[in-house]
Amino acid sequence: MANRINVDLHGHQSLFKLKKDRHIISSDLDMDIIEVIKTRRSVRNFKSDPVEDEKLLVVLEAARWAPSWANTQCWEFIVVKSAEVKEKLAETLLPMNPAFNAVKKAPVVIVACAKLGLSGYYKGKPVTDKGDWFMFDVALALQNLVLTAWSLGLGTVYVGAFDAKKAAEVLGVPQEVSVVALLPLGYPAEIPKEPPKRKDIKEIVYLDKYGHRWL
Numbered sequence: 001m002a003n004r005i006n007v008d009l010h011g012h013q014s015l016f017k018l019k020k021d022r023h024i025i026s027s028d029l030d031m032d033i034i035e036v037i038k039t040r041r042s043v044r045n046f047k048s049d050p051v052e053d054e055k056l057l058v059v060l061e062a063a064r065w066a067p068s069w070a071n072t073q074c075w076e077f078i079v080v081k082s083a084e085v086k087e088k089l090a091e092t093l094l095p096m097n098p099a100f101n102a103v104k105k106a107p108v109v110i111v112a113c114a115k116l117g118l119s120g121y122y123k124g125k126p127v128t129d130k131g132d133w134f135m136f137d138v139a140l141a142l143q144n145l146v147l148t149a150w151s152l153g154l155g156t157v158y159v160g161a162f163d164a165k166k167a168a169e170v171l172g173v174p175q176e177v178s179v180v181a182l183l184p185l186g187y188p189a190e191i192p193k194e195p196p197k198r199k200d201i202k203e204i205v206y207l208d209k210y211g212h213r214w215l
């Protein structure tokens, strides 16, 4: 699985070209995606090996290509390599967060931020009952990043349980930008063997109307 995507800035294009050249049918491509999705696990224990900048740029490139509200692309990312800054970020985690060491010790922590007042807005006003959609757009970008990282042999864990205001102070993030999530990234020292159980598809999918079972 690892290294299937060519490690260059335009890796996604290379992969597409490879598939096309070899006349691989689309279901093969789907299986690749499903394999990456299903085998990915949250990794909280990393090797100290550094992550190559080439790979960092590939995962950030994947994030950049996510869809967003009216293509507003409210996301911004801070790549943290400094041990001192990582330590300060780890201190912002809520007590008992199992990702404390992941933030402190991963070779890189990617901090996902969002410019507020763009996603979900039209002519400066929110247009749905949900207000600002920044969490949604940033999540799309991060999931692209996380899945691409996994396909390159890199582990990550989403970290949401932290004090975002304190993290913003540590990083000098201005008020009109929200710190959404921390994402430690590195080569896994340990991958959980058993995936946490998922709900059965029957429990979560309805047909035509809420509550009407399909499967």
Ligand SMILES: Cc1cc2nc3c(=O)[nH]c(=O)nc-3n(C[C@H](O)[C@H](O)[C@H](O)COP(=O)(O)O)c2cc1C
Residues within 6 Å of the ligand: 040, 041, 042, 043, 044, 097, 098, 099, 157, 158, 159, 160, 161, 162, 195, 196
């Ligand atoms: C929005 C979000 C926030 C999360 N926050 C944390 C966190 O603060 N600390 C942590 O250890 N894991 C966190 N996780 C990871 C989840 O616990 C994990 O994804 C879930 O248990 C499923 O395990 P898996 O990722 O291995 O499939 C978060 C995941 C998401 C999607």
